[in-house]
Amino acid sequence: MLIAQISDLHVTRPGHLCNNRVDTGxxxxxxxxxxxxxxxAPDLVIVSGxxxxxxxxxxxRELRRLIEPLLAPVFVIPGNHxxxxxxxxxxxxxxxxxxxxxxxHYTVEGWxxxxxxxxxxxxxxxxxxxxAERLRWLERALGVAPTEPTLIFMHHPPFATGLAGMDAIGLxxxxxxxxxxxxxxxxxxxxxxxxxxxxxxxxxxxxxATCPSTAHQLAFDLDRAAPVSFTLEPAAFQLHFWDxxxxxxxxxxxxxxxxxxxxx
Numbered sequence: 001m002l003i004a005q006i007s008d009l010h011v012t013r014p015g016h017l018c019n020n021r022v023d024t025g026x027x028x029x030x031x032x033x034x035x036x037x038x039x040x041a042p043d044l045v046i047v048s049g050x051x052x053x054x055x056x057x058x059x060x061r062e063l064r065r066l067i068e069p070l071l072a073p074v075f076v077i078p079g080n081h082x083x084x085x086x087x088x089x090x091x092x093x094x095x096x097x098x099x100x101x102x103x104x105h106y107t108v109e110g111w112x113x114x115x116x117x118x119x120x121x122x123x124x125x126x127x128x129x130x131x132a133e134r135l136r137w138l139e140r141a142l143g144v145a146p147t148e149p150t151l152i153f154m155h156h157p158p159f160a161t162g163l164a165g166m167d168a169i170g171l172x173x174x175x176x177x178x179x180x181x182x183x184x185x186x187x188x189x190x191x192x193x194x195x196x197x198x199x200x201x202x203x204x205x206x207x208x209a210t211c212p213s214t215a216h217q218l219a220f221d222l223d224r225a226a227p228v229s230f231t232l233e234p235a236a237f238q239l240h241f242w243d244x245x246x247x248x249x250x251x252x253x254x255x256x257x258x259x260x261x262x263x264x
Contacts, residue, residue: 001112001242003151004035004042004072007193008050008213010081011063018053018215019230027215027235027254028066034254035070035237042072042239043111048193048211049079049121049155051087060090078104078121079155079193080128080169105137107144113188113242116141118154120171128156128194130173135180142184150186151240151247157192157210159201165228166195166218178204188247189240196230198238198251209249212236 010024018024035042047067052059067074075096078087084104091097096106108115118138120128130138142150158174160167171177181187181204190208196218200209217233219226234255241248 002038002040002042003113003115003240003242004038004045005048005153005191005211005238005240006031006035006045006214007048007211007237008079008196008215009047009063010050010053010213010215011059011066012053013056013058014062022216022230022232024053024215025062025066028063031214031235031237031254032067032069034252035072038239044072044108044115045070045074046115046117046153046191047074047076048153048191049077050081050193051076051079053081055081055083055086057086057089060086064090075108075115075117077117077153077155078119080121080126082121084119084121084123103134103137105134105141107141109145112149112244113240113247114145114148114150114186116150116152118152120154120156126169128154128171130158130171130177135173135176138177139180142180142187146184146186148186149188149242149247150184151188152190154190154192156194157199157208158190159203159208161195161199161201162222163195163197163218163220164224165226170194174203180204181206188242189249191238191240191249198236211238212251214254 103119156171195210196213216230219229
């Protein structure tokens with residue numbers, strides 16, 4: 001099974017630039033073309049939050065237009081830049097999205113790897129949360145299929161990184177989540193977005209990681225006094241390959257490079 005993950009798309013209204021600098025729509029078109037050109041093709045695509053930049057309906061309409069060429073089924077979750085109501089309106093035909101309740105949690109069944117989508121967003125806040133209600137939902141969802149290989153995807157990563165500005169708007173409740181995961185060895189990976197960089201850490205007895213952005217990346221700076229800033233490093237996405245025994249993750253740059261060339 002092959003799962004493509006794209007993250008932190010930050011789609012804007014047509015003609016507008018994200019942060020007055022980044023043409024996120026152009027970047028997303030390039031990402032979609034790269035995913036479409038993969039052989040073998042992904043079985044499905046997960047989008048780990050910050051689908052759009054300000055959460056308005058026009059941005060979501062533009063997002064739908066940009067991802068329409070994707071051939072595989074697409075599964076989305078909100079990030080801190082998203083608006084749940086506008087997202088549900090834009091993806092009304094995506095039957096996996098719940099239309100009742102406060103959070104947009106769901107599971108994807110029937111594949112070699114089971115997917116659990118977690119909504120960590122707090123409306124109006126940059127940080128995320130795994131509150132008591134969300135933790136109970138996760139525990140129940142894991143308990144339904146305790147032996148099935150499982151991938152959890154969410155927006156806010158459940159670990160600190162040393163990138164102080166982003167850690168300040170990280171995930172509350174990660175410790176309690178780790179305790180649940182430690183009792184559920186079927187979880188192969190917890191994957192997130194938010195940080196616009198590929199980062200990995202052991203967490204709750206499994207691996208937790210973040211996916212880079214399809215557009216701009218977070219500037220790498222471990223100085224705790226450094227302000228949060230972004231760079232135009234090459235955009236990327238990730239591919240999670242299940243070979244029947246484990247999950248392998250590849251980070252794929254979207255930019256074109258000279259090659260490939262045979263070794264002589």
